[in-house]
Amino acid sequence: MIKTINKLKCEEFKELRFLKSNKNKFDQKKIVLFSFDQIKQALEFKVDINYIVTTSKDILSFAKSNNIDCFETQPGILNKLHNSKTKIDVLAVCQRRENSFLLNNNVIILDNIIDHGNIGTIIRTGVAYNYNYFLYPKYDFYPYTNKILNASRCTNLISNFKNFESNLELYKFLKDNGFLIVTTSPHGPKLNEEKLTYLKENYKIALILGNEQNGVGEFFIKNSDYNFCLELQNNIESLNVGVFAGILFDKLNK
Amino acid sequence: MIKTINKLKCEEFKELRFLKSNKNKFDQKKIVLFSFDQIKQALEFKVDINYIVTTSKDILSFAKSNNIDCFETQPGILNKLHNSKTKIDVLAVCQRRENSFLLNNNVIILDNIIDHGNIGTIIRTGVAYNYNYFLYPKYDFYPYTNKILNASRCTNLISNFKNFESNLELYKFLKDNGFLIVTTSPHGPKLNEEKLTYLKENYKIALILGNEQNGVGEFFIKNSDYNFCLELQNNIESLNVGVFAGILFDKLNK
Numbered sequence: 001m002i003k004t005i006n007k008l009k010c011e012e013f014k015e016l017r018f019l020k021s022n023k024n025k026f027d028q029k030k031i032v033l034f035s036f037d038q039i040k041q042a043l044e045f046k047v048d049i050n051y052i053v054t055t056s057k058d059i060l061s062f063a064k065s066n067n068i069d070c071f072e073t074q075p076g077i078l079n080k081l082h083n084s085k086t087k088i089d090v091l092a093v094c095q096r097r098e099n100s101f102l103l104n105n106n107v108i109i110l111d112n113i114i115d116h117g118n119i120g121t122i123i124r125t126g127v128a129y130n131y132n133y134f135l136y137p138k139y140d141f142y143p144y145t146n147k148i149l150n151a152s153r154c155t156n157l158i159s160n161f162k163n164f165e166s167n168l169e170l171y172k173f174l175k176d177n178g179f180l181i182v183t184t185s186p187h188g189p190k191l192n193e194e195k196l197t198y199l200k201e202n203y204k205i206a207l208i209l210g211n212e213q214n215g216v217g218e219f220f221i222k223n224s225d226y227n228f229c230l231e232l233q234n235n236i237e238s239l240n241v242g243v244f245a246g247i248l249f250d251k252l253n254k
Numbered sequence: 255m256i257k258t259i260n261k262l263k264c265e266e267f268k269e270l271r272f273l274k275s276n277k278n279k280f281d282q283k284k285i286v287l288f289s290f291d292q293i294k295q296a297l298e299f300k301v302d303i304n305y306i307v308t309t310s311k312d313i314l315s316f317a318k319s320n321n322i323d324c325f326e327t328q329p330g331i332l333n334k335l336h337n338s339k340t341k342i343d344v345l346a347v348c349q350r351r352e353n354s355f356l357l358n359n360n361v362i363i364l365d366n367i368i369d370h371g372n373i374g375t376i377i378r379t380g381v382a383y384n385y386n387y388f389l390y391p392k393y394d395f396y397p398y399t400n401k402i403l404n405a406s407r408c409t410n411l412i413s414n415f416k417n418f419e420s421n422l423e424l425y426k427f428l429k430d431n432g433f434l435i436v437t438t439s440p441h442g443p444k445l446n447e448e449k450l451t452y453l454k455e456n457y458k459i460a461l462i463l464g465n466e467q468n469g470v471g472e473f474f475i476k477n478s479d480y481n482f483c484l485e486l487q488n489n490i491e492s493l494n495v496g497v498f499a500g501i502l503f504d505k506l507n508k
Contacts, residue, residue, distance in 0.1 A: 044489075121494050121497060124493065124494065125493055125497050127490055128487055128493055130487040130488060151494075155490065233381070233382055233383060233384040234381050234382065234384060234386070234412065236378070236409065239378065239379055239382055240375050240378065240405075240496065242494065242496070244500070246493065246497035246498070246501050247504045250501045250504065251504070
C-alpha cells in the first residue's frame with residue numbers, strides 16, 4: 001500500500017507521533033529506523049518493517065518493489081514526526097523481536113558506557129563473535145537510538161538487551177544463571193592466558209566492560225571471579241573501550 | 255615569558271599565521287595543538303612546547319607555572335589564527351621529534367584509511383602494543399590534525415610516520431627492509447593461528463590495514479606474503495577498522 005499524506009495530525013501518523021519518546025517505543029516493543037541504509041541493513045537481518053514514511057522517491061519505489069507499506073509526505077511533516085533536529089528523509093517502524101532469553105553463551109555487561117558510538121561498535125563486534133546478549137545496570141537504557149543503529153550497523157536489531165534496576169540486581173541475575181564474572185582494571189594483576197583459557201572452556205562468562213572515563217565500577221571489580229589487566233606499553237593506561245572490547249571478545253572466543 | 259597581544263598582524267603571530275596550512279606545518283617540522291587537554295597529554299609524553307597563545311586565564315597560569323612562553327590574546331584574534339570554524343581557547347606550537355627511522359619492530363600501513371577518528375584510534379592502540387611506525391601510501395597525509403590528536407590521545411606525538419608517493423614505492427621500502435607483508439580480506443583463507451605464530455616469531459611484519467569501505471586494496475592483497483580472514487559469525491562481513499586493528503595488534507603481539 002502506497003499513500004500520500006500531507007497532514008501531520010492524521011490517523012496514519014498517530015503511532016509515529018506516540019513513538020517519538022524512547023520510553024513509548026520501548027513499552028510498545030517498537031523500533032524506529034532513521035535512514036535508508038538502516039532499512040536495507042534491517043532487511044538483510046530479516047527484520048520485519050511495518051511501514052515507511054518518506055519524502056524520497058527512491059525510498060518510495062524501494063518500498064513498492066519490496067512490498068512494504070509506505071506513506072509519502074513532505075519534509076516539514078516528516079521532521080515533525082522525528083524527535084531530533086537532524087534532517088531525515090525517512091522513518092520506518094518495525095517490531096522488536098521477542099527472543100526468549102537463552103543464556104547459554106557469554107554475556108556482555110555495559111557498565112555505564114555512555115557514548116552511543118562506543119555502544120554500537122561494541123554490539124557490532126560482539127555479534128561478529130556471537131555474543132549478542134547485552135545487559136545494562138540501569139532501567140532506562142534504550143539500545144535503538146539513531147547513533148547506536150548506525151555504529152552497530154543494525155546488529156542491535158539481532159541482539160538481546162536486558163536492563164536492570166541496579167548493579168546488585170544485575171549481579172544476582174548473573175549468579176542465579178551460573179555466570180563467572182570477568183572484569184579488567186588497569187591496576188589489576190597481569191592477564192594469565194592459561195587461566196583465561198581454562199575459564200572460557202569451563203564456564204559461561206559475563207564480561208564487564210567499563211565506563212569511558214572510570215573503567216569498570218568498584219562494585220563489579222569487588223564482586224568479580226577473575227580480574228586482570230591487559231599489559232600496555234609506552235605508559236598507555238587505557239584503550240578506546242570499543243577496541244578494548246574487541247580484543248577481549250577475541251580472547252574469550254571459544 | 256608572558257605577554258598580552260591584541261593585534262593579529264604582529265611579529266609574534268607570524269609563525270602561527272604561516273602554520274595555518276598543514277603543508278607548512280609539515281615542512282617546518284612543527285605541530286600545532288588545539289586544546290588544553292592536548293597540551294597536558296603532550297607534556298606527559300615529554301614533548302617540548304615552544305609557546306602557547308590563549309584566551310584562557312587558567313591556561314595562562316598553567317603556562318606560567320610550567321615555565322612555557324605564553325601570549326594572552328582575544329577570542330577574535332585566536333580564532334583567526336586557527337584554520338577551522340570550531341571555537342578554541344588555545345593554540346600551542348611544538349617541535350616535531352626527529353626520530354631516526356629504526357625499523358626493527360612491526361610496522362603498520364594505513365592503506366587509505368580516511369576517517370581521522372579511526373586513524374587516531376589505531377595509533378593509540380598501536381602505541382599501546384609498541385607499534386609506533388605508521389606508513390601511508392600518499393605523499394600528503396598529515397597525521398597531526400585536531401581529530402587525530404584527540405582520537406589518538408596525542409600518542410601520534412610519540413609515533414613515527416612516513417608518507418610514500420605510491421603503493422609501489424611503499425612496497426619497495428618494505429621489501430628492501432626485510433618486512434613480511436600481512437593482509438586481511440573477508441574472502442581470504444581462514445586465519446591459521448599456528449602459521450601466524452611462526453611468522454610473528456621469525457619475521458618483522460608489515461600489517462596492512464584497509465580503507466573503511468573497501469578494505470585492503472588489491473595491490474597489497476596481490477603482493478602479500480600472508481593473507482587471511484578473521485572468521486566472523488552471524489553473517490557479519492567486517493568490523494570497525496579501529497577495532498579490527500586492535501584485535502590484530504593483540505594477535506601479533508610477541
